[in-house]
Amino acid sequence: RFHGLTVVGLPTDKHGIKVDEIENIIHRLGPGKVSLVYLVPTHSNPSATTLPQQRREKLISLAEKHGFKILADEVYHMLDWGSLVDSKNYKRPARMAVLDERYHSECSAEEVEEYQVPDGTQGSITETGHVLGISSFAKILAPGMRLGWIEAAPSLITMLANHPYVLSGGGVAPMQAQVQHELLTSGRQAGHLAMLKREYFIRSKTLYDAVLRYPHLMQPAGGAEQMQVCGGYFMWVRVVPPSVDTVELNKLAREREFKVDFLPGERCHPEPQQKKEFGGQLRLCFAHMDIPDLSKGIDRLAKAIAQAAGLQL
Numbered sequence: 001r002f003h004g005l006t007v008v009g010l011p012t013d014k015h016g017i018k019v020d021e022i023e024n025i026i027h028r029l030g031p032g033k034v035s036l037v038y039l040v041p042t043h044s045n046p047s048a049t050t051l052p053q054q055r056r057e058k059l060i061s062l063a064e065k066h067g068f069k070i071l072a073d074e075v076y077h078m079l080d081w082g083s084l085v086d087s088k089n090y091k092r093p094a095r096m097a098v099l100d101e102r103y104h105s106e107c108s109a110e111e112v113e114e115y116q117v118p119d120g121t122q123g124s125i126t127e128t129g130h131v132l133g134i135s136s137f138a139k140i141l142a143p144g145m146r147l148g149w150i151e152a153a154p155s156l157i158t159m160l161a162n163h164p165y166v167l168s169g170g171g172v173a174p175m176q177a178q179v180q181h182e183l184l185t186s187g188r189q190a191g192h193l194a195m196l197k198r199e200y201f202i203r204s205k206t207l208y209d210a211v212l213r214y215p216h217l218m219q220p221a222g223g224a225e226q227m228q229v230c231g232g233y234f235m236w237v238r239v240v241p242p243s244v245d246t247v248e249l250n251k252l253a254r255e256r257e258f259k260v261d262f263l264p265g266e267r268c269h270p271e272p273q274q275k276k277e278f279g280g281q282l283r284l285c286f287a288h289m290d291i292p293d294l295s296k297g298i299d300r301l302a303k304a305i306a307q308a309a310g311l312q313l
Contacts, residue, residue, distance in 0.1 A: 006083040009270035011039075014225045016044060019059045028067055034068045041096055043076040043232030046268045046283035047222030052229070060099050062153035063130040072096035072133045075148075078140050078193060081201040082230035085152060088229065095151065097133035102153035129153025137180055139233075140193050147176040203286040203294060204229040210298035211284075214313075216240055217305045233287040239280050241309035246282045253304040260300040 001007055008025055010017040026034050035061065041051040051059075063070050074095060076150055082090035097103050129152050136148035150160060165174060173212040208228040211220055220228075222236030229235050239246060246264040253260045263285075265278030284296055304312045 005270050007270050009274065010039075012047065012049065012220070012222075014028070014222060016041065016047075016049040016055065019055045019274040020064065022062055023066075024057070032067070034066065036069050037063070037073055038071045038073065040073045040076065042092065043079065043223065043230065043234075044073055045076070046234050046263065046265075047236040048229045048232050048234050049223040049236075050093065056093055056096060056099055060096070060101075060130055064101075064155045068130075070096060070131045072131060074133050074151075075136045075139045076232035077135065079197065079200065079233075080231035081204075084197075084201045085228055085230050092231075094261060095133055097129075097131045097151040097153075100129045100131040100153055102129035102155070103131070127263045128159065132156060136190075140196065141183070141189060144182065145176060147173050147180055175313065200231075200233075200287065203289070203291055204235065206294045207235055207284060207286045207298065210295045211235070211237060213298070214302040214305075217302050217309075217311070217313075229286075233285050235286065237282050237284055239282065239305060241305065241311065242280065243307075243310075244305060244308045245279050247279070249282075249304060249308050252308055253301060257292045258300045260297050260304065 008029075010025075011021055012018065022034070022037065039051070039059075041056060043050055058304070060068060062068075072095075077092075077095060082092055094285075104284070116117065131152060133151040134148060137145045150157065152160075160166065171177070176287050180189070183192075205228050208220060208224060211218055217240055219238050219240060220235065221231055221238040223232075224237075239249070246262075247266055250262060250264050252258070253262065263283040265281030265283065266275040268283060269275040269278050274300050303313055
């Protein structure tokens with residue numbers, strides 16, 4: 001919005017964005033009006049949904065057809081413990097960039113070096129891939145490690161590498177990059193990630209089981225609608241009493257009697273004028289709290305919801 005762009009939200013279900021709706025939006029706005037589709041395809045923020053493989057492939061085919069780019073924010077893709085939740089049936093979908101045909105077929109390493117983009121900053125959709133996948137070590141190492149990586153077809157990577165921001169500074173965050181290089185090559189990053197996944201699996205299960213204790217007050221929603229969250233940081237919850245607005249509930253829950261916090265659903269809607277659609281929903285985070293505190297927090301939240309709705313616990 002700060003750059004004069006119009007942000008249009010996509011409808012979602014328990015599997016993520018409804019990809020088929022993109023063509024309806026394109027037909028409504030007109031050809032060439034949709035230039036970018038942004039999404040968190042795996043264990044999304046805030047709803048913890050994961051876009052199925054078939055929808056990912058359909059999204060990329062629409063990008064090829066209509067000439068828009070896909071910005072896949074995949075910071076939670078590696079924070080995945082679905083096999084611990086359902087070892088027989090769970091399968092995490094592929095990363096978005098590797099589903100882009102140009103990621104595999106574009107050119108050899110030598111040809112990438114020779115690839116020329118006008119002005120070094122931009123190219124046409126016919127010259128480049130369609131998907132930019134972005135990830136961050138802030139999610140899989142430590143919040144203060146403000147360093148990430150981009151995965152895309154070689155031509156898109158070359159466009160970014162030739163950008164003056166990168167060329168003039170001699171690289172991005174060289175000190176952090178060297179630290180991260182040592183962690184990767186030594187195997188410590190892999191060990192730390194494995195620890196995080198085990199810990200977050202236990203925390204997410206604790207939170208999920210605690211919410212299930214109060215079915216008349218709150219119910220798991222989004223990616224937790226059918227089973228516990230399988231990755232990421234968050235759990236999406238639907239407040240059952242229809243009279244409870246989560247913005248007002250948040251004010252009540254933060255008072256001294258309860259001292260519990262969450263993100264009201266309205267703050268997660270991409271279109272401010274439509275934010276009331278999420279008025280009865282909220283986002284919980286299990287990544288920061290210790291396991292005993294997660295269970296206690298849900299007990300306090302349940303008491304706040306009951307008080308706001310005029311119900312017995």
